[in-house]
Amino acid sequence: MITLCDGWGCFVKSRIDELGVFELLEAFIVDLNGVPRGKWIPVGKAERLARDGLPMPRSLFAQDIWGSDVEAAGLAFGTGDPDGACFPVLSTVAPAPWAQAPTAQVLLTMRESDGSGYFIDPRVILQKQIDRFSQRGLIPAAAIELEFYLIADQEGPPSPVRAAAPGDGASPRHAGNVLSVDVLADHEPFINEVLSCCRRQSLDVESILHENSPGQFEITLSYDTDACIAADNAVIFKRLVKKIARRHGLRACFMAKPFGDLAGSGMHAHLSLFDERGRPVFADDDGVPTALFHHALGGLLNHMPEAMLLFAPNANSYRRFRPDSHAPMRAGWGWGDRSAALRAIEGTPTQVRIEHRVAGADANPYLVLAAVLAAAFEGIERQIDPGEPQDTGASLSQGSPLPLDWRSAIELFERSEFVEQAFGADVRDVISACKWQDYHGMLALVPNTEYEAYLETA
Structure with a gap:
């Protein structure tokens, strides 16, 4: 030792x-x-x-x-x-x-x-990808957005909490009231305690908002020029939110799709690159995206299907990918397009970045960022052309299809040369073995919906 x-x-x-x-x-x-x-x-x-x-x-x-x-x-x-x-x-x-x-x-x-x-510590897996950039004189900066539901802490099927403020007469399960500050105010005791604990744990919060469904929130954590610390912060934040929710008689749910008729919850990863002097390399001095920016996009698109298992690691993960849900079903990119898998964001030189929108809130932040960095690195090294941006809102018809079922994602991951080269055969094999055990374990369980459908009809 x-x-x-x-x-x-x-x-x-x-x-x-x-x-x-x-x-x-x-x-x-x-x-x-x-x-x-x-x-x-x-x-x-x-x-x-x-x-x-x-x-x-x-x-x-x-x-x-x-x-x-x-x-x-x-x-x-x-x-x-x-x-x-x-x-x-x-x-x-x-x-x-x-x-x-x-x-x-x-x-x-x-x-x-x-x-x-x-070798199989997720933090070590991510650090190895950061080191590959360091050897090229590049520093990846990252930030993570996390969506989650507050659900009632009760027996029986989970149900999202509904604030009293809207008063719009809509069904509690369909009145999303996105970006409502009144809904935030109705949850002020919970939110204030979360923000207070974030300060005590040195977590820098950019914003908090009410999302597309009742009881669904998003919190954005600030950028960090150490991608490992960005992942650390996401892990610590999830634990903090869950603990504070219990203190308020609630539960915080980071499942990708806890409710079939409501929006899924994502983990959006933002990526920028800087040189060793701290200068942005995704854009020139006028904020025009560089060739390196486009090559990173190309690598991310090229290897997205093979890395899908890291973005959607669980059985429930694949329920999130539905048409018109802002959960991408194809590997496409677009300028400011939230329906695209990769949202290219313009602005000042330091604001130009890539938002990777595939992962669910149930994914491991270290593995998500490791996969993002590995694919971007490959794109830069091989100068992969991302092609033209998709037409706005064309996420169902443009770009390579992603594996949208769990088994296909596991199979694609375990035979991927990119995964083996980026992470090593030992890492690939351990992750695959764990996911196969999850897969067969889930397959052995008979859900209540099958009893409801077939108990009397079969």
């Missing part, structure tokens, strides 16, 4: 001391499904955590959606299920204001004995 200098351990302890008096430290990694997994430890052990690492099973990263080991991944069974050492990501040390006992929180990343990152 590697041992880091005592100074680093002291730094973590002093950082916690700066934040206040705490009894516990919640330390966790994020598995391939985006699920936090970790331990609570007495805060007095924080210095040792930073110095020696927190031991946790390497197989923790290869769990199915129910938290069971995936035998085909080869990380648990037949290996003795060894531990790896997990070290704190220093920028994530922060209070956990929702906890009953005074608690601090820190995100971890797993390392090998030589100090290198563990």
Whole structure:
């Protein structure tokens, strides 16, 4: 096991001391499904955590959606299920204001004995893509928008909460009231506590708005010139929102399509590129998009179908892709076009960027950004032409079709040369094994809708 200098351990302890008096430290990694997994430890052990690492099973990263080991991944069974050492990501040390006992929180990343990152840690997968850009003197900046529903914390089928403000006589399930500030005001206690906790956790929020359906909201996190930190922030934010919702007698739902007759929830990833001097390279001094910008678009379009599994990783993910839903069904791009998979955004040199609109809110932010960066890098390296932008609103007829069922996405991912070259065969094989176990597990379950349809009619 590697041992880091005592100074680093002291730094973590002093950082916690700066934040206040705490009894516990919640330390966790994020598995391939985006699920936090970790331990609570007495805060007095924080210095040792930073110095020696927190031991946790390497197989923790290869769990199915129910938290069971995936035998085909080869990380648990037949290996003795060894531990790896997990070290704190220093920028994530922060209070956990929702906890009953005074608690601090820190995100971890797993390392090998030589100090290198563990290959299947999603944060390591993303960092390797960032490093590819760094070797070319480029710095990817990213921001993430997350949509979610507030649902009533009750037994039985979930139902979105409905604010009292609209008064429009519409059905509660169809009165979206998009961008209503009155709806925001009706949820002010929840929103204010979320924003307060974001400040305490150093999460910079750009905006919050009410989305297209009742009880659906979107929060945009600020750009960060470290794409890993952008993903860290998304993970921490999701956990924060879920915890604060429970304090208000609600549940925050990040499923991609929790309600068949309402809008789905997406995770939109914004990408910009800068050189080592901090100058934007997606546009010239006049804000005109560069050839490099178009080549990045070309790579993203070219490899989007193969990476679909990372954007839509679950059975429910594919319910979101429907006509006229702003969830793209084809790999197309357009200037300012929200129906396109890639929305090209114009403006000043620093504002020119690509908004990747395929991923659902249920996706793992690290893997989404890793896939986006890998495809953009490939496009830049190979100077891939994206072709002409699609006609506005033509997302159903222009561009390569995306795999719109789970099985097809898994099959395409596991035989993709692009995935193997960008991430490595070992990463591809572990992710594929985990998703196949999820797939067959879901297939073995009989949903209530089948009893309702066939119990009496079959």
